[in-house]
Amino acid sequence: MHIGCPKEIKPQEFRVGLTPNAAHEAVVNGHKVSIETNAGLGAGFTDQDYINAGADIMGTASEIFATADMIVKVKEPQAVERKMLREGQILFTYLHLAPDEAQTRDLMASGCTAIAYETVTDRNGGLPLLAPMSEVAGRLAPQVGAWTLQKANGGRGVLLGGVPGVGPGKVLVIGGGVVGTHAAKIAAGMGADVTVLDRSLPRLRYLDDVFGGSFKNSYASAGNTIELAREADLIIGAVLIPGAAAPKLISRAQLAELKPGAALVDVAIDQGGCFETSKATTHHDPIYDVDGIMHYCVANMPGAVARTSTLALGNATMPFMLALANKGWRQACADDHHLLNGLNVHAGHLTYEAVGAALGIDVMDATAAMEI
Numbered sequence: 394m395h396i397g398c399p400k401e402i403k404p405q406e407f408r409v410g411l412t413p414n415a416a417h418e419a420v421v422n423g424h425k426v427s428i429e430t431n432a433g434l435g436a437g438f439t440d441q442d443y444i445n446a447g448a449d450i451m452g453t454a455s456e457i458f459a460t461a462d463m464i465v466k467v468k469e470p471q472a473v474e475r476k477m478l479r480e481g482q483i484l485f486t487y488l489h490l491a492p493d494e495a496q497t498r499d500l501m502a503s504g505c506t507a508i509a510y511e512t513v514t515d516r517n518g519g520l521p522l523l524a525p526m527s528e529v530a531g532r533l534a535p536q537v538g539a540w541t542l543q544k545a546n547g548g549r550g551v552l553l554g555g556v557p558g559v560g561p562g563k564v565l566v567i568g569g570g571v572v573g574t575h576a577a578k579i580a581a582g583m584g585a586d587v588t589v590l591d592r593s594l595p596r597l598r599y600l601d602d603v604f605g606g607s608f609k610n611s612y613a614s615a616g617n618t619i620e621l622a623r624e625a626d627l628i629i630g631a632v633l634i635p636g637a638a639a640p641k642l643i644s645r646a647q648l649a650e651l652k653p654g655a656a657l658v659d660v661a662i663d664q665g666g667c668f669e670t671s672k673a674t675t676h677h678d679p680i681y682d683v684d685g686i687m688h689y690c691v692a693n694m695p696g697a698v699a700r701t702s703t704l705a706l707g708n709a710t711m712p713f714m715l716a717l718a719n720k721g722w723r724q725a726c727a728d729d730h731h732l733l734n735g736l737n738v739h740a741g742h743l744t745y746e747a748v749g750a751a752l753g754i755d756v757m758d759a760t761a762a763m764e765i
């Protein structure tokens with residue numbers, strides 16, 4: 394199969410769909426890999442790295458889209474890229490179609506076979522191609538929170554780890570899933586006094602069993618949340634109710650009860666945010682002040698560490714990319730229903746139920762679509 398990887402063109406996106414290692418694996422499996430020139434630069438990979446891996450370099454995205462059997466990317470195709478997709482071509486990338494009717498209709502019109510990273514599942518009921526980015530965002534959250542807490546950035550001027558004779562800063566993590574657990578691990582590693590809140594008792598049991606010695610956990614009732622928030626220097630929002638907007642767990646009125654200069658890092662901002670006063674920000678202008686409380690609400694946190702994020706995403710996507718290339722998408726999806734769960738569009742049909750429900754578009758069963 395001919396696998397093509399164009400340079401990402403969404404603003405502030407520095408990741409790349411294929412690492413040199415992933416390209417090399419595809420090449421040793423007998424495939425031809427073409428990378429757009431400078432596609433990997435934002436993540437620290439040169440054209441020569443890809444050439445050394447056995448790939449070839451193409452000058453333009455249009456050459457890649459015109460010739461490749463499968464396009465591997467990171468972000469959803471932008472309008473100009475969607476125009477280049479072809480009937481029968483496989484697209485393997487993040488799509489997030491539910492809030493994006495224009496993209497959904499363009500993908501259907503193209504006749505391509507679009508497999509979305511975010512809906513591929515695993516045997517534990519998890520989302521294996523979303524998890525690496527949650528791990529990155531979670532581990533980044535205490536780092537950006539610590540920076541936000543610095544006096545020059547408007548914060549309280551508290552060092553999370555404290556120093557001998559001065560106690561550590563207090564970190565409250567709301568939501569103990571993938572983001573929350575990784576955030577708590579790093580905050581505890583920085584020496585902070587960390588508490589994680591969750592509403593799932595099985596999750597709290599897990600956190601207690603595995604991390605009981607390094608951070609505390611507590612049930613996320615409204616009363617508990619505000620009580621612990623009053624004491625916190627840094628609050629990290631990491632909740633998720635799948636398919637729903639994030640619940641608002643700290644209201645604007647409650648900001649007055651927090652410590653002046655406390656920092657809120659709302660990782661759940663991509664689902665609308667879990668603090669009433671959260672609004673999405675960018676890496677160029679990441680923080681703002683509401684009533685003396687500093688907010689960090691960057692919606693694409695993994696972009697800040699594009700190299701780590703690219704490597705982590707590549708590790709997760711590689712087995713699926715190789716299965717698609719080695720077997721063809723039909724056989725690969727027939728052999729692995731978790732990969733079939735990633736099928737969102739095929740031959741003009743929408744094949745993912747939740748997207749159809751969100752956009753009011755008729756859905757064809759994914760298994761039936763494989764016969765077309």
Ligand SMILES: NC(=O)c1ccc[n+]([C@@H]2O[C@H](COP(=O)([O-])OP(=O)(O)OC[C@H]3O[C@@H](n4cnc5c(N)ncnc54)[C@H](O)[C@@H]3O)[C@@H](O)[C@H]2O)c1
Nearest residue numbers: 527530568570571572591592593613632633661692693694
């Ligand atoms: N900003 C970014 O760059 C970025 C990157 C990755 C993930 N995210 C977002 O981070 C959020 C968390 O993702 P995740 O992968 O950790 O999800 P997850 O499903 O692994 O964990 C979410 C946790 O929230 C808990 N929860 C739900 N409602 C709660 C409530 N009211 N109070 C306390 N806990 C509650 C759940 O029980 C679960 O344990 C999601 O919104 C995700 O989209 C953002």
